[in-house]
Structure formats: structure tokens, C-alpha cells
Amino acid sequence: MTIKNIAEYMAELGQAARSASAKMAASETALKNQALLGTASAIEEMTEELITANQADLAAGRDKGLSPAMLDRLELTPARIAGMIEGLKQVAALPDPVGNITDLDYRPSGIQIGKMRVPLGVIGIIYESRPNVTIEAASLCLKSGNAVILRGGSEAIHSNTALAKCIQSGLKASGLPESAVQVVATTDRDAVHQLITMPQYVDVIVPRGGKGLIERITNDARVPVIKHLDGNCHVFIDAEADAEKAVNIAFNAKTRRYGVCNAMETLLVDEQRASELLPVLAGRYAEKGVALRGCDKTRAIIECEAATEQDWYEEYVAPILAVKVVADMDEAIAHINKYGSHHTDAIVTENYTKARRFLREVDSSSVMVNASTAFADGFEYGLGAEIGISTDKIHARGPVGLIGLTSQKYVVLGDGQVREP
Amino acid sequence: MTIKNIAEYMAELGQAARSASAKMAASETALKNQALLGTASAIEEMTEELITANQADLAAGRDKGLSPAMLDRLELTPARIAGMIEGLKQVAALPDPVGNITDLDYRPSGIQIGKMRVPLGVIGIIYESRPNVTIEAASLCLKSGNAVILRGGSEAIHSNTALAKCIQSGLKASGLPESAVQVVATTDRDAVHQLITMPQYVDVIVPRGGKGLIERITNDARVPVIKHLDGNCHVFIDAEADAEKAVNIAFNAKTRRYGVCNAMETLLVDEQRASELLPVLAGRYAEKGVALRGCDKTRAIIECEAATEQDWYEEYVAPILAVKVVADMDEAIAHINKYGSHHTDAIVTENYTKARRFLREVDSSSVMVNASTAFADGFEYGLGAEIGISTDKIHARGPVGLIGLTSQKYVVLGDGQVREP
Numbered sequence: 126m127t128i129k130n131i132a133e134y135m136a137e138l139g140q141a142a143r144s145a146s147a148k149m150a151a152s153e154t155a156l157k158n159q160a161l162l163g164t165a166s167a168i169e170e171m172t173e174e175l176i177t178a179n180q181a182d183l184a185a186g187r188d189k190g191l192s193p194a195m196l197d198r199l200e201l202t203p204a205r206i207a208g209m210i211e212g213l214k215q216v217a218a219l220p221d222p223v224g225n226i227t228d229l230d231y232r233p234s235g236i237q238i239g240k241m242r243v244p245l246g247v248i249g250i251i252y253e254s255r256p257n258v259t260i261e262a263a264s265l266c267l268k269s270g271n272a273v274i275l276r277g278g279s280e281a282i283h284s285n286t287a288l289a290k291c292i293q294s295g296l297k298a299s300g301l302p303e304s305a306v307q308v309v310a311t312t313d314r315d316a317v318h319q320l321i322t323m324p325q326y327v328d329v330i331v332p333r334g335g336k337g338l339i340e341r342i343t344n345d346a347r348v349p350v351i352k353h354l355d356g357n358c359h360v361f362i363d364a365e366a367d368a369e370k371a372v373n374i375a376f377n378a379k380t381r382r383y384g385v386c387n388a389m390e391t392l393l394v395d396e397q398r399a400s401e402l403l404p405v406l407a408g409r410y411a412e413k414g415v416a417l418r419g420c421d422k423t424r425a426i427i428e429c430e431a432a433t434e435q436d437w438y439e440e441y442v443a444p445i446l447a448v449k450v451v452a453d454m455d456e457a458i459a460h461i462n463k464y465g466s467h468h469t470d471a472i473v474t475e476n477y478t479k480a481r482r483f484l485r486e487v488d489s490s491s492v493m494v495n496a497s498t499a500f501a502d503g504f505e506y507g508l509g510a511e512i513g514i515s516t517d518k519i520h521a522r523g524p525v526g527l528i529g530l531t532s533q534k535y536v537v538l539g540d541g542q543v544r545e546p
Numbered sequence: 547m548t549i550k551n552i553a554e555y556m557a558e559l560g561q562a563a564r565s566a567s568a569k570m571a572a573s574e575t576a577l578k579n580q581a582l583l584g585t586a587s588a589i590e591e592m593t594e595e596l597i598t599a600n601q602a603d604l605a606a607g608r609d610k611g612l613s614p615a616m617l618d619r620l621e622l623t624p625a626r627i628a629g630m631i632e633g634l635k636q637v638a639a640l641p642d643p644v645g646n647i648t649d650l651d652y653r654p655s656g657i658q659i660g661k662m663r664v665p666l667g668v669i670g671i672i673y674e675s676r677p678n679v680t681i682e683a684a685s686l687c688l689k690s691g692n693a694v695i696l697r698g699g700s701e702a703i704h705s706n707t708a709l710a711k712c713i714q715s716g717l718k719a720s721g722l723p724e725s726a727v728q729v730v731a732t733t734d735r736d737a738v739h740q741l742i743t744m745p746q747y748v749d750v751i752v753p754r755g756g757k758g759l760i761e762r763i764t765n766d767a768r769v770p771v772i773k774h775l776d777g778n779c780h781v782f783i784d785a786e787a788d789a790e791k792a793v794n795i796a797f798n799a800k801t802r803r804y805g806v807c808n809a810m811e812t813l814l815v816d817e818q819r820a821s822e823l824l825p826v827l828a829g830r831y832a833e834k835g836v837a838l839r840g841c842d843k844t845r846a847i848i849e850c851e852a853a854t855e856q857d858w859y860e861e862y863v864a865p866i867l868a869v870k871v872v873a874d875m876d877e878a879i880a881h882i883n884k885y886g887s888h889h890t891d892a893i894v895t896e897n898y899t900k901a902r903r904f905l906r907e908v909d910s911s912s913v914m915v916n917a918s919t920a921f922a923d924g925f926e927y928g929l930g931a932e933i934g935i936s937t938d939k940i941h942a943r944g945p946v947g948l949i950g951l952t953s954q955k956y957v958v959l960g961d962g963q964v965r966e967p
Binding site: 150224234236329367369370373374381462473482489491496517522523535536537539540544546 | 568571572645651653655657659662664666667749750765768770772788790791794795797798799802803883892894903905906907909910911912913914915916917918920921922926927928938939940941942943944945953954955956957958959960961962963964965967
């Protein structure tokens with residue numbers, strides 16, 4: 126689709142979203158679930174059409190010389206289509222957070238005051254060329270009572286347009302406004318700029334993708350951004366760690382999957398345990414082909430490449446691990462708060478007081494004791510699907526699910542009370 | 547104080563605040579309270595010095611031709627000094643929200659997961675020439691475990707510098723880092739620009755002041771802003787309102803105080819009750835000298851000036867009230883959501899279903915049934931002192947007290963769990 130005036134086009138999407146958001150905020154849970162299940166049915170019925178559209182994207186991608194990894198992410202395989210359908214059903218099954226009222230307490234004036242959970246309004250999602258994100262993001266925004274404008278990577282434009290039709294069909298069947306979910310129908314880059322600079326229509330932006338994309342968006346946005354920068358996660362093996370727990374957790378946190386944001390990137394070991402545990406761990410990592418980069422003290426115990434200052438900052442997203450021997454927990458906490466990305470960090474210890482201090486003093490969205498960082502995930506936390514893992518400090522930290530896409534307003538119930546002076 | 551390189555100076559403040567914030571986050575409640583009470587004692591002891599500094603500001607203000615209203619806000623009267631001391635004692639008496647853990651539930655994997663309340667980090671406060679705000683803001687940030695950089699209006703520079711000394715003295719006595727509270731010591735406007743564009747040192751900006759100031763800051767900031775734009779509050783008298791409650795609430799919401807953000811600015815009346823209630827209300831308002839501006843239907847019932855389209859948007863902050871007769875609750879809700887500022891809006895009704903719908907569908911930070919909008923206030927809500935009333939959608943809506951200056955991180959307690967596969 127060629128659009129002459131991008132600013133006008135985006136403002137139209139914005140107006141339509143704003144108007145739909147009021148209806149979405151007031152809509153019944155049953156209707157929202159009907160729209161989600163209707164979308165799932167539409168995807169089933171339109172599978173061939175989806176695959177044809179996706180083939181067009183893949184062909185264009187090959188012509189453009191996309192990397193095999195990018196082509197892989199772009200592809201809608203039967204398994205991924207089944208995954209989208211299953212995801213829609215799961216979100217329909219989640220409890221609806223909207224309208225929930227808590228803490229309804231009486232005050233001395235006689236008014237009763239509580240908090241009601243409400244949608245944020247209009248959410249803009251900007252993501253790379255992974256068409257399944259279109260359905261994931263749309264379903265979470267829809268269930269949380271928000272309207273959403275989706276801007277996927279340009280390489281996925283045909284797939285996303287076909288998926289948008291499935292969503293429209295689900296919305297239509299339920300009687301909810303079709304403009305509650307809109308996919309930007311142009312690949313013009315100016316559309317992103319417009320989307321992130323129209324606070325009159327968009328309440329919050331959620332970028333999903335590489336650090337570069339997210340930094341650019343955060344820098345240019347005139348709307349609050351819920352962002353996930355990087356996942357430089359740590360495991361600290363304390364002097365009083367249980368050896369078996371330490372080895373299992375340090376092994377799992379690194380090797381369960383390399384390409385995920387909750388993977389450990391730096392291992393910190395108390396110097397009292399380094400000579401006992403590092404050789405065991407080095408053996409385990411070697412079996413998996415994990416390359417180690419150690420500080421001087423580490424290299425005095427096991428053989429590995431030397432870590433540079435830059436390694437402590439690195440999110441490898443690969444079978445590489447930085448290893449540092451520290452004097453005590455204070456050094457570990459200082460290291461994590463300085464070099465880490467405030468994502469997920471764990472201590473392994475049997476010491477009660479140190480566990481308590483670590484939980485309090487490590488400034489990360491998830492802080493763990495005797496558990497693998499791999500648990501940092503919406504499903505494992507019981508939140509259901511997540512739209513991302515926030516490393517921000519305001520609004521939402523950690524996995525952002527339905528609750529993270531809402532906020533709370535105050536409700537006041539009275540019997541005619543007025544305030545004296 | 548003349549500072550040559552503002553950017554360098556502000557970066558120094560930022561670094562010092564960032565480093566203090568880690569200590570503040572981990573500090574015990576007792577130390578924070580000691581710092582607050584120590585500041586109160588210092589204000590008592592240094593009252594003469596404070597008044598001398600304030601006299602210098604007032605003299606300069608008079609020379610500059612400040613309006614009597616501005617000079618009034620600038621003045622540190624004995625009552626205001628007593629108010630600051632009392633405020634510090636009250637904040638010390640509030641429960642400490644930091645470290646509070648909720649929802650610590652076991653998951654099927656065996657990990658136990660909950661949320662811990664944590665400070666935001668470093669807060670930048672930008673405000674106009676009201677020196678008492680220095681103490682209010684500092685005390686809330688300190689109690690909530692944050693470090694703060696305060697930038698008050700340039701006309702109050704001597705008063706603020708003197709107050710900063712009192713705070714430093716309180717911090718020093720308690721052993722907390724003195725750079726936990728820093729007052730910007732220059733009136734150079736570039737300091738504001740620096741403060742709002744250094745995300746590496748500042749986590750959130752809270753501007754307090756006129757709409758113009760807040761819009762400028764929001765536009766230029768590279769840091770999240772918790773903002774309070776305007777307070778265009780409504781009372782809607784429904785067809786099924788109790789007449790006495792309706793008149794009392796509409797009268798109180800407008801006339802209790804004119805200069806506050808929770809004052810009603812537009813009264814909406816269902817047409818079924820307009821001819822009965824408007825004459826009664828017009829009489830009450832006339833006694834107080836409130837000037838009415840009505841729609842055509844209003845003017846067919848009572849005599850008043852005609853309201854223009856602009857009146858529906860107006861926050862008068864004065865004894866002026868816009869009055870509109872509406873066909874039903876749908877029109878009232880649509881009017882509030884379109885023209886209002888999402889601050890505080892109330893319905894007067896005896897109808898259960900309409901009360902429920904109004905609470906759900908009005909998109910404001912406080913929504914009330916049968917209570918005066920004048921209750922929208924941190925003390926009335928039981929939150930204690932507030933740093934402002936947020937009309938934002940993300941993070942905090944409504945009165946922002948200690949809780950609004952914190953967020954929640956996840957804590958995970960395990961026994962050696964690893965995640966399969």
C-alpha cells in the first residue's frame with residue numbers, strides 16, 4: 126500500500142484507536158474472549174491465505190538477501206501457526222484484570238476509597254519481522270482492554286496484513302470495534318516516527334527488538350516507552366553456597382538456551398569457593414562448548430581466555446560466559462549494579478542474612494535466591510504470556526503481561542459527603 | 547553561585563545522586579526518620595538564618611516586580627516554617643513502603659515468587675518559587691528511599707540554599723549520604739535542560755507548577771516524567787440524584803477553595819432535574835459570588851453569561867463555573883472524557899447501575915459517586931503528603947505519595963531449582 130501523506134494516515138489510525146479504546150475499556154470480558162477465539166478460528170480457516178502471504182514475504186526477503194536467521198524468524202511454519210492459535214486460546218483463558226477493585230477502605234470522612242484496574246488506552250507496538258508477534262501483541266492488548274497500533278518489520282508486511290484480516294474478523298464477530306487492533310499498512314519508516322510522537326492518540330509505546338531499535342525509539346519518543354534493553358544476567362556463588370545447587374544453577378542459567386534474555390552472561394564466584402567449584406563448572410561448560418572468559422584470579426585456577434572490561438558489560442546471547450572471582454558479596458553486588466542491565470540476577474547461598482541483603486540491594490527487575498535466572502519469564506511467574514520484560518524503573522519491572530498493560534485509578538464511594546474546610 | 551560549565555556541574559550532581567541512591571535504597575527506616583526529624587530540628591534552630599535568606603529573595607523579587615501573589619508564595623512566614631516542621635514529622639511517622647513484599651506465592655516449579663517494593667532511584671523535581679516545596683519534596687523522596695535533585699524557581703534561590711543546609715544537617719546527623727538530597731545551586735536555565743536529559747543519572751522527573759512549565763519539560767525530557775497537567779473536574783447530577791446531596795456536593799466542589807486542582811470547573815445536570823436544581827444552585831453560588839457560564843438550555847432556566855466551546859476546556863482556578871444541561875449520563879460521560887483533564891470527576895445518583903457504569907467508563911485518575919471532588923487529595927485518601935496529583939496513565943494516577951515514588955521488582959526464592967528444558 127502506498128500512502129502519500131504518512132502523517133495524515135497515522136493520525137487517522139490514531140483517532141480510530143483513541144475512539145475504539147473507550148469502547149474496549151468498557152467492554153465485557155466475554156466479548157473480548159469471543160474476539161480472541163474468533164481470531165483463532167479465522168487463522169485456522171485462512172491458513173492457506175496466510176501461508177501464501179508469508180511466501181511472498183519470504184521470496185522478497187531472499188531477493189533482499191536477508192540472513193538465514195532473519196528468514197527463519199520471518200517464516201510462518203505450521204508449528205508457528207498452531208502456536209499462534211494456542212496462544213490466543215491461552216490469553217482468552219487468562220483472568221481479565223480490567224475493573225478489578227482492591228483496597229476499598231473507609232476513611233474517617235466517611236468516604237470509601239479503592240483502586241480500580243483500568244487499561245492504559247492506546248498502545249503502539251513496534252517490532253521486527255516476526256509475524257507471530259502480531260498475534261501475541263494484539264491478543265494481550267485486546268484482553269487488557271486497550272486499543273493497539275502494530276508496526277511490524279517491513280519484511281513481514283504481507284504476513285502482517287493477512288494476520289490483521291484474521292484479527293478484524295474476530296473483532297467483527299464479537300461486535301467489538303475493528304479499529305481496536307490496527308496494523309500499519311505502510312513500510313515507510315516515517316510511520317514509526319509519527320507513531321511515537323502523537324501523545325494525543327497514543328498512551329504508551331512498547332518496542333520489541335534489538336537494543337539499537339529500542340534506544341532509537343526511546344530517544345525520539347514523545348510518549349512513555351515500556352522498554353526492555355538487554356539481559357546481562359548474573360549468578361553469584363557465595364562463600365556459603367551449597368556446591369550442588371551452585372553448579373546446577375550456574376550450568377542451567379547459562380546453557381538452557383543461549384539466545385534468551387534471561388541467560389546468565391557473567392558468573393561471579395566468591396574467592397573462598399573458586400578453586401573448588403570453577404574446575405567442576407569448567408568441565409560441565411566444556412561438554413556444552415561454552416567458551417569462558419575469566420578475570421586473572423579465574424585464570425589462575427582454570428584455563429580460559431582473559432576477560433576485558435567490555436566483557437562485564439556484554440550480553441553475549443551465545444555460548445560464551447564471563448567469569449569473575451570476587452572477594453565477597455559486597456563486591457558481587459557492586460559488580461552487578463554497575464555492569465548489569467537490571468534484568469535478572471541470582472545468588473546461591475545457604476546464609477539467611479546474605480540472602481536477605483542480596484534481595485534488597487540488587488537493583489534488578491528480578492532478584493533470585495537459589496534459583497536459575499532461566500525462570501524469569503511470564504509463564505514461569507504465573508502471569509501468562511508477556512509482551513516483553515521491562516528493565517525500566519517506573520510503571521512495570523520484569524515480565525510485562527496483562528497487568529503491565531493496565532494501571533489503576535482511584536474510585537471513591539460516598540453517601541453525599543462534602544469536605545470541610 | 548556562578549558556575550561556568552553547567553553540563554559538568556549537573557553531571558557531578560547526577561553522579562553523586564546515583565551513588566547516594568544505592569545507599570538510600572538499602573537504608574533502614576530508623577535512619578531515614580532520624581534524617582527527617584534532624585532536618586526539622588535544624589529548621590527550628592536555623593529559623594533566623596532562613597528568614598534572612600528569604601528576605602533577600604523577597605527584596606530581589608520586589609525589585610524584579612513580582613506580582614503580590616508570587617511574593618506571597620515566595621514568603622517563608624512563621625506559619626509556613628511551622629508547617630514545614632510539622633510536615634517533616636508527619637512524613638517520619640508514615641509507614642516505610644520500601645522492602646515490603648507481597649503476593650509471595652509458590653509456582654508449580656517449586657520456586658516462590660513475590661514482589662518487593664523498591665525506590666525509583668534518582669528523582670529530579672522542578673518547581674516554582676515556593677520554598678516550602680523544597681522540604682515537602684525532599685522529605686517524600688528521602689522517606690521513599692530515593693535520592694533527589696531539587697531545582698526550585700530562581701526567585702527562591704537564597705531560601706532554597708538555606709533550606710538545603712538544614713536537610714544536609716539532618717542527613718549528616720543520621721549518617722545517610724548528604725548527596726541524597728541536593729539543591730541545584732545555580733539559577734541558570736540550562737540546569738533544567740541538563741537535569742531532564744541525563745537518563746544515566748536521573749530515573750524520573752516530577753515537575754510541579756503551571757501547565758506551561760510541565761508541557762515544556764515533558765516535551766524536552768529524555769527521562770520519564772510523572773506529571774500533573776490541569777484539573778478540569780466535573781460533577782454530574784444524574785436524573786436520579788438525591789436533591790440535597792446534589793446541591794451540597796456541587797456547592798462544596800466549587801466553593802470550598804477556588805485555587806486548587808480538585809475544584810469543580812464544569813457542572814453537568816441531567817435535563818430532567820435542571821429546572822428544579824439549577825435555580826437553587828444559582829442562588830447558593832450567587833451568595834459566594836461565583837460567576838456562571840451556561841449552555842443555551844441552562845440560560846433558558848437561570849440568568850448567566852453564555853459559555854463558549856473554550857469554557858468546557860477551562861480550568862478557571864477562580865470563582866467561575868461552566869454549567870451544561872445534558873440529555874443523559876451517556877452525554878455526561880462523553881463530555882467528561884472529551885473536555886476533562888482526567889483528574890477527578892463525580893456523579894450524584896441513587897441509581898446502582900449508573901453508579902457502576904460511571905465508575906468504569908469515566909477515564910479519570912479519581913472517579914467518585916456521591917462525594918465532592920474536593921476529597922481528591924493524598925491526606926483524604928490516607929496516603930499522607932503527596933508530591934502531586936498525576937493525570938498520567940502509566941505508573942501512577944491520582945495523588946502521588948510515597949508509593950508513587952516507588953515501583954516493584956520481582957523476588958524469587960528457591961531451593962536450587964533449575965528450569966527444564
